[in-house]
Amino acid sequence: MSSAEDLESFRQRARAFVRANLRPVSSTAFVDPLRNERTDEEELAAVARDREVQRMLFDADLAGICFPREFGGQGLSPAHQHVLNAELAGYEYPARLQAPTLSPCAAVLLDFGTDEQKRQHIPAILKGEEIWMQFLSEPSGGSDVAGALMTAVRDGDEWMLNGSKIWTTGAWWSDWGLCLARTNWEVPKHRGLTVFMLPIRQRGLDVHRIEMLNGSKEFCQEFLTDVVVPDTDRIGEIDDGWTVGTRWMFHERMLTNSPLVTVPMGDAHKGDGAAFVNRVARETGRLSDPSVRDLVGEAHMLDLTEGALRQRISEGIATGAMADQSAAIGRLFGGVVSARIRTIGFEIAGLAGAAWTDDDGELVHCGTDFLMRQVSCIGGGTTEMARNVISERVLGMPREPTLDRNVAFRDVPRNASPG
């Protein structure tokens, strides 16, 4: 490997590329994928543009900053990624290729994939050719991930998968799925799981788009019926899927803290952050009201504190000063802060939070954002699960008693009615 590029010349190179090739975006142009603001055609066009931008980054040696060079990455440091994030501020970027494609999916591939699997997929991901989804949650239960009912049965060099996965954002335009499945029902639940990868567009795999309460149809559910997966597409050992799964969920909790992910600085919260609250306050014309100013101040306080906390955790985990499980601290704070900021936006919007017209500018979001508020505390592992992880894994408090630990999974009590 050649000696690492120094940060300053990297910055110059990134800046030159960004300014010459990418489209600037205004702070109000952000579209939350869950806000139901685009037609399907517009969404597909945006996906195509994301792939195109990812390819441009790849060709300019700016994709996969912290991915190994042998798999098409740049083999640089998190500090380089940080510089790229800073240079991208105010410009378009391939938002749909970050989470879950680059992390957790590609991150899990890097951790557990065979050389051949990495060679087949990591460069394709970095070129924008493959968008990945997590086939993790199931309709039978979201938090109890190890209780997966998706079944994989071996037949020679192949596996046959049957079951259902849910809460995949954008599976209808995605390419590959990373799938946790049960391969052994005769052992306790954590010991009978295996991880596979599979193409999403194939016979036997039906993608159903779920309509959320605000009309968004980006969340999907997949139904797998006799889907065949070659054994060469298994990731990690048979029945050892929980080793993979544990790491997988660590990457998931890292969210945008992960150095594998590109997020323009200041963009993590463009849709629901403090800047949005400012615009709402201006729109209502109530920015001189001290109670509104207090709320605007609170939103900024939370936003700035969350940014500082993210940095502390990411630095702490990178240097070993904090346990990996501390990622749950960032996840918990992020979820709660986002929900609170949406509440603040709704509060300031006043009557326009309940009924609005198309002329109401930013206010048009406040009502539905508030109804959808809890998404930030549910998606990506609930805040309750994060609280379990923090108390048990970070503070070392006793684990919750479970009734399924030393029992064959077949004998574990399940939902009264399936699904």
Add this chain to the structure above:
Amino acid sequence: MLLNLDRDQELFRETTAKLLDELVPVGELRRRRDDPDGFDNEYWRRGAELGWTSLLVGEEHGGGSIGGKGLVDLALVAYEFGRHAAPGPLVGTNVVVATLSEAGDSRHGAVISDLLSGGSIATWCLGEPEPNSPFDGIAMQIGVDGDEVVLNGTKRPVESGARADQMLVTGRTGDGVTQVLVPAGSAGVSVSPMHTIDMTRRFSVVRFDDVRIPSSAVVGEVGMAGEQVRRQLQRAVAIVNAEAVGAMQAAFDMTVEWAFDRYSFGRPLASYQELKHRFSDMKTWLEAGHAISDAATVAVASGSPDSEELLAAAKAFIGGYGSELMQDCVQIHGGIGVTFEHDLHLYLRRHTVDRALFGTPAEHRQRLCELVERHEELA
């Protein structure tokens, strides 16, 4: 506190912690409950020897920092002060000596070296009776009369007001802000003790009735001290933030230990999910408090353009969420948590007073809104 200190910083923090353990252990704090002084000279002098008073002062004036960013080093001392609920004029002396040394004239040379050595202490007279606000409502009058300045007004609460050898008084001259260094015992200055929830620090009301001081005691220029005051406030807020986080850490650690040791219904408190989840929230607020305090301190020390916003966010967050953490620690202790016998209240007191000093959480939220608005107008 910063996660990754270099070796010298870590050694400095540890030495500070050891000195506090040795000189002001909890028993000593309790013993001095009704002592009007709160601490003795020897304690402060030994701290000064270690560097507690010299971090914000340049080497040319006899000071010096450890890592090149004095405020970051001072925040380590402040953090340990919070963790030990330690007494002593950390804010006053440091803020005053920094301003004197920056004022860059030789008039205050002797005062500076006495403050650095710990032989004397200083306090900053900023706060005033309600509804005056340290941010925009200073009423204290500093008039000019020939080669003298004349001070009239009331300052409160003034930390270590009865002990301080030097008082830096912030007041108004017409539309401008002026600061004057007033030696203790000057004619017309009267100091009376205040009641306080703090057990280790002492606060006074200081009245200035036609106090006449030579103009040479003006720090900087008459009417031109706005920038000085702004920097002093930044430093004071950074110090009390780090202190408050130290107090949060002490209370949290104590309560975690309690949760493991205390059994009810045959199991430790730490095994109840309701309590585990509250501990997780508290741990999150604590880490967030560390993070925003450090980010703000580093920003101020580096002269970063976002330092004012980060500081206001830190003061508001640590005060607001920190109080919830402290009171939840009390709640989880149960009745013992509100007794004098238990040590928890020492840290609760420290955090609570720090919350109120140099702007409440509500004032800092208002300020943050103002800063953001200004920022947007410039953008």
